Amino acid sequence: xxxxxxxxxxxxxxxxxxxxxxxxxxxxxxxxxxxxxxxxxxxxxxxxxxxxxxxxxxxxxxxxxxxxxxxxxxxxxxxxxxxxxxxxxxxxxxxxxxxxxxxxxxxxxxxxxxxxxxxxxxxxxxxxxxxxxxxxxxxxxxxxxxxxxxxxxxxxxxxxxxxxxxxxxxxxxxxxxxxxxxxxxxxxxxxxxxxxxxxxxxxxxxxxxxxxxxxxxxxxxxxxxxxxxxxxxxxxxxxxxxxxxxxxxxxxxxxxxxxxxxxxxxxxxxxxxxxxxxxxxxxxxxxxxxxxxxxxxxxxxxxxxxxxxxxxxxxxxxxxxxxxxxxxxxxxx
Amino acid sequence: xxxxxxxxxxxxxxxxxxxxxxxxxxxxxxxxxxxxxxxxxxxxxxxxxxxxxxxxxxxxxxxxxxxxxxxxxxxxxxxxxxxxxxxxxxxxxxxxxxxxxxxxxxxxxxxxxxxxxxxxxxxxxxxxxxxxxxxxxxxxxxxxxxxxxxxxxxxxxxxxxxxxxxxxxxxxxxxxxxxxxxxxxxxxxxxxxxxxxxxxxxxxxxxxxxxxxxxxxxxxxxxxxxxxxxxxxxxxxxxxxxxxxxxxxxxxxxxxxxxx
Numbered sequence: 156x157x158x159x160x161x162x163x164x165x166x167x168x169x170x171x172x173x174x175x176x177x178x179x180x181x182x183x184x185x186x187x188x189x190x191x192x193x194x195x196x197x198x199x200x201x202x203x204x205x206x207x208x209x210x211x212x213x214x215x216x217x218x219x220x221x222x223x224x225x226x227x228x229x230x231x232x233x234x235x236x237x238x239x240x241x242x243x244x245x246x247x248x249x250x251x252x253x254x255x256x257x258x259x260x261x262x263x264x265x266x267x268x269x270x271x272x273x274x275x276x277x278x279x280x281x282x283x284x285x286x287x288x289x290x291x292x293x294x295x296x297x298x299x300x301x302x303x304x305x306x307x308x309x310x311x312x313x314x315x316x317x318x319x320x321x322x323x324x325x326x327x328x329x330x331x332x333x334x335x336x337x338x339x340x341x342x343x344x345x346x347x348x349x350x351x352x353x354x355x356x357x358x359x360x361x362x363x364x365x366x367x368x369x370x371x372x373x374x375x376x377x378x379x380x381x382x383x384x385x386x387x388x389x390x391x392x393x394x395x396x397x398x399x400x401x402x403x404x405x406x407x408x409x410x411x412x413x414x415x416x417x418x419x420x421x422x423x424x425x426x427x428x429x430x431x432x433x434x435x436x437x438x439x440x441x442x443x444x445x446x447x448x449x450x451x452x453x454x455x456x457x458x459x460x461x462x463x464x465x466x467x468x469x470x471x472x473x474x475x476x477x478x479x480x481x482x483x484x485x486x487x488x
Numbered sequence: 489x490x491x492x493x494x495x496x497x498x499x500x501x502x503x504x505x506x507x508x509x510x511x512x513x514x515x516x517x518x519x520x521x522x523x524x525x526x527x528x529x530x531x532x533x534x535x536x537x538x539x540x541x542x543x544x545x546x547x548x549x550x551x552x553x554x555x556x557x558x559x560x561x562x563x564x565x566x567x568x569x570x571x572x573x574x575x576x577x578x579x580x581x582x583x584x585x586x587x588x589x590x591x592x593x594x595x596x597x598x599x600x601x602x603x604x605x606x607x608x609x610x611x612x613x614x615x616x617x618x619x620x621x622x623x624x625x626x627x628x629x630x631x632x633x634x635x636x637x638x639x640x641x642x643x644x645x646x647x648x649x650x651x652x653x654x655x656x657x658x659x660x661x662x663x664x665x666x667x668x669x670x671x672x673x674x675x676x677x678x679x680x681x682x683x684x685x686x687x688x689x690x691x692x693x694x695x696x697x698x699x700x701x702x703x704x705x706x707x708x709x710x711x712x713x714x715x716x717x718x719x720x721x722x723x724x725x726x727x728x729x730x731x732x733x734x735x736x737x738x739x740x741x742x743x744x745x746x747x748x
Contacts, residue, residue, distance in 0.1 A: 259648050266618045267621050267627065270586060275583065278612035308710050352653060355654075356652050356654070358652070426745070427742070464726070469727065478732060479738055486748065
């Protein structure tokens, strides 16, 4: 394949009910950096129905060109119409890079596209950069999260990557940025539309698995009892976090086993881990020390948890947590 | 109804321990298991079999020891097991893997293909949708529940970030299933005893229908350029302060880390 025909960094702009998803804005920020090092353009692919008024916002966040496919068939996401639309755009315009948010939509669409376009897709990248020979370097945690792997897709185009929400940083909005908006008409093959959406339900989700939580508020002996965990629950609510536990509190019957972090429990790797009243036995550390950022509160200033924590506070969990919850709740209003 | 369930053998990541000195993973002695989402998918197939009478085939690609999970599937109630094993499949990324599995599915009959949403050793969630594309079948991912009308139509509950979606699709189609969709049954004692006498069909490249160039390392568009371990991190700062100050400091850090 002639790689020189492929250029520019394309971003799939995920929208739901016409609302641009945060991850798309974050990807525009990353795409801007990549395009600048390639001296190429950032192209936003805005797919949906009656969404063309969103194009300017994408320019403000870093796009040079917005390709707007405003089609009734794209009013809500299903795999086939979206895969057809992007396939057509890729065939016509030949992007070098395509970035997609690793949401339930992006993780449905991305692999379908990679197979249709016969190119590589690297899932859930935590780092994206351009190499000296202008290849996209896609870094993701490999098995167990202890090893990082940088993946390249040298002989195929476009180079595709999904990125989880919250991993990349959005650029500040610049209302004065200039860019162009182009409308794209998609020639659909409707005979392939086989999945019908009956209804879309929004609900308070059940608590998610602690291994999938981005923020964990974890409690140990220092939290003491069910009442203490209720206090942690309130803090968790203000941070969209999950509550987890040390082994001691599971053995004491205060918390269920599926919430246990550590060697005999689960290994977690959230962006933020609160160790509340947890001393930090090695068995516990084994299950959480890969967390991005660890905040520990403990009365005992010699607690081993302070050797692993990024921020340690010697103090009483029962005094600090309610204060913190109150302040965070006030900020959310 | 004919159902094919794609399963994978993975290391049990919940059993992985870290070396307290070097911080690296201790791989020795980590047990291998049937990938949890795949097991949820197998249970879904077996539940359909219980209710409507279906023929359930399980298929896996992997080294010789992957035979274990096929025996486990037999013991749970699967009717046929196929083990894809060939040097030509080795070194495959997700796309090349999906091409090999699709190659096997092409020579089989099915009304429904089930895969797990993702495998716990890679978490990519790519192989299911890629198989669907190779076979030109409709796909539904993140499936929590599936109801069959007894004829042709599946009504599916798909998990989303905000809640769920109800979708309808006719077979043949592919669904990728969450482990939480249903609690997998235990192997029956008789099933376990019999599982070791039953035939697992071992298939190689000659048994399947796919272009050889699409397989293994040569058929993989992505390559590992380099891998490295995350550096061990140094201990952070520890403060002794009043609760009020402590709360403010934490909020400051949360802002810095873009948590709030």
